[in-house]
Amino acid sequence: MNFSSLFASGAEWVRPDGPHHEIVISSRIRLARNLRGHPFPGWAKKNNRLQILELIKPEVEALPEMENAYSSYLQELSPIEKQLLVERHLISREHAAKGAGSAVVVNKKASLSIMINEEDHLRMQVLRPGLQLRSAFKALDKVDTALEAKLDYAFHSQLGYLTACPTNVGTGMRASAMIHLPGLVLSEQINQVIQAINKIGLAVRGLYGEGTEAMGNLFQISNQITLGEPEEEIIAELNKVIEKIIENEENARQVLLQKKPETLMDNIGRGFGILSHAYAMTSKEALNLLSFLKLGVDLGFFPPERQKEIDELFIITQPAHLQSNASQQKLTPEERDILRAEIIREKLKAFPPPNTSKIVLKRPPTEEIK
Amino acid sequence: MVCDVCKTNQATVFLTQIIDGKMQKVNLCEACSKEKGVTDPLSFALIDLLPGLGAETEVEQGAPVQRCPACGFSQADFKKTGRLGCPVCYDTFAEGLGGLLKAMHRRTTHTGKIPARLKRSMEFGARVKQLKTDLDKAVSEENYEAAAQLRDQLRELEKAK
Numbered sequence: 001m002n003f004s005s006l007f008a009s010g011a012e013w014v015r016p017d018g019p020h021h022e023i024v025i026s027s028r029i030r031l032a033r034n035l036r037g038h039p040f041p042g043w044a045k046k047n048n049r050l051q052i053l054e055l056i057k058p059e060v061e062a063l064p065e066m067e068n069a070y071s072s073y074l075q076e077l078s079p080i081e082k083q084l085l086v087e088r089h090l091i092s093r094e095h096a097a098k099g100a101g102s103a104v105v106v107n108k109k110a111s112l113s114i115m116i117n118e119e120d121h122l123r124m125q126v127l128r129p130g131l132q133l134r135s136a137f138k139a140l141d142k143v144d145t146a147l148e149a150k151l152d153y154a155f156h157s158q159l160g161y162l163t164a165c166p167t168n169v170g171t172g173m174r175a176s177a178m179i180h181l182p183g184l185v186l187s188e189q190i191n192q193v194i195q196a197i198n199k200i201g202l203a204v205r206g207l208y209g210e211g212t213e214a215m216g217n218l219f220q221i222s223n224q225i226t227l228g229e230p231e232e233e234i235i236a237e238l239n240k241v242i243e244k245i246i247e248n249e250e251n252a253r254q255v256l257l258q259k260k261p262e263t264l265m266d267n268i269g270r271g272f273g274i275l276s277h278a279y280a281m282t283s284k285e286a287l288n289l290l291s292f293l294k295l296g297v298d299l300g301f302f303p304p305e306r307q308k309e310i311d312e313l314f315i316i317t318q319p320a321h322l323q324s325n326a327s328q329q330k331l332t333p334e335e336r337d338i339l340r341a342e343i344i345r346e347k348l349k350a351f352p353p354p355n356t357s358k359i360v361l362k363r364p365p366t367e368e369i370k
Numbered sequence: 371m372v373c374d375v376c377k378t379n380q381a382t383v384f385l386t387q388i389i390d391g392k393m394q395k396v397n398l399c400e401a402c403s404k405e406k407g408v409t410d411p412l413s414f415a416l417i418d419l420l421p422g423l424g425a426e427t428e429v430e431q432g433a434p435v436q437r438c439p440a441c442g443f444s445q446a447d448f449k450k451t452g453r454l455g456c457p458v459c460y461d462t463f464a465e466g467l468g469g470l471l472k473a474m475h476r477r478t479t480h481t482g483k484i485p486a487r488l489k490r491s492m493e494f495g496a497r498v499k500q501l502k503t504d505l506d507k508a509v510s511e512e513n514y515e516a517a518a519q520l521r522d523q524l525r526e527l528e529k530a531k
Binding site for chain 1: 440441443447451452453454455456457460461467470471474475476477478479480481482483484485486487488492
């Protein structure tokens with residue numbers, strides 16, 4: 001499969017379905033594995049990395065899950081193509097910086113991606129829409145079991161799977177969910193929630209993982225501990241916490257609807273107004289405003305079938321996606337902002353204005369005319 | 371011994387710090403130590419602020435820098451990158467890593483998935499060990515009937531291997 005068909009088919013995890021899809025955008029499981037008897041990619045010499053790559057890549061491509069897969073060496077990808085893969089969450093930003101000696105293999109549905117020679121020899125991930133950590137783990141565990149029969153993994157009787165960074169040793173597993181929390185942000189409870197999550201040993205990060213800013217009220221929550229707990233327990237624990245956050249977010253939305261309907265309607269209405277009429281828009285502004293449109297769908301201000309278009313806009317307004325749609329060579333940031341606004345205006349033309357007829361506003365009491 | 375800073379007064383405060391596996395010593399007089407605010411042994415890092423002192427008084431320890439026999443990685447490399455060199459590094463630097471892993475993960479023993487191949491050999495090893503312990507016990511208790519049975523079981527296992 002070539003690069004463009006990978007993107008034509010669309011990412012499975014972008015589909016607006018899956019359990020709790022109103023709040024949980026996607027679930028992801030990542031496993032880190034290394035080969036015994038070889039230095040980790042960051043310490044290996046180039047010829048060593050190339051040797052490891054040729055040991056692993058054929059086995060990955062031979063997986064039944066990788067039938068008709070997309071497979072590429074990193075040096076064969078243009079900067080735009082790399083960025084597109086990052087925006088689709090198929091490779092990490094760290095992997096995008098790699099050249100010769102690294103590769104990526106993505107299955108046809110773009111739900112399974114395997115990075116070779118990222119920070120570890122193997123970084124495999126399964127992405128699913130909605131809250132589906134358990135089924136994502138099951139799918140990836142199967143891939144891992146198939147690979148371990150072919151590759152000699154570095155495994156320590158006490159420490160488990162050995163990884164380049166000690167923060168991943170043990171299970172080598174990072175489970176995470178991307179959650180949309182506009183209610184908790186608007187009601188100013190988000191910092192409290194993040195602190196509580198951190199306290200129980202889970203991490204909260206921005207849209208593109210470690211060290212990235214939270215935009216569009218999107219947060220990534222993941223386990224930090226990888227040693228001393230079995231995979232299933234880590235996932236069960238994370239699931240429990242996410243379900244609790246979903247409950248908090250739903251409550252926050254209900255409270256806002258009842259106590260501060262104007263705040264909600266103002267944000268959603270402004271979001272709709274600006275998105276429908278702006279002629280230049282940064283990616284950050286777009287994400288933040290689209291978040292309120294998404295909230296508007298969840299709350300019934302827009303027809304539910306509009307969800308799909310909004311989810312699509314979240315993706316296609318990202319810088320590399322815009323560039324790949326542009327006919328000309330390289331867009332400047334200003335040109336990108338103009339193109340982004342144009343695409344959004346076009347999409348929202350057929351969008352009905354927010355329907356707020358169901359909301360009862362408590363107007364301040366006016367003096368009766370005598 | 372004179373003070374490393376003023377080079378005149380008698381040094382009465384002796385500080386030792388280990389940085390990147392190298393020992394650094396600084397000797398200060400009462401006045402200079404107060405002036406530099408290093409009276410508190412917990413504020414060791416302040417030593418770094420003393421101009422030029424760190425490098426000049428660097429004392430090489432007798433032991434050479436520890437390197438991983440498999441990949442040549444050193445502890446200084448770990449300090450720089452936060453990543454290890456190869457799987458063997460986990461054994462090479464086990465001592466230093468122990469505390470780090472405990473701080474990161476709270477626990478230090480893997481309880482999750484085990485590759486099938488290893489699982490079989492680990493289970494096999496554990497079974498053999500158990501049988502041998504039981505056999506020794508049976509012999510010491512002069513329970514020869516049980517001992518004979520255990521010996522046969524052990525032979526079976528060895529054959530199956």
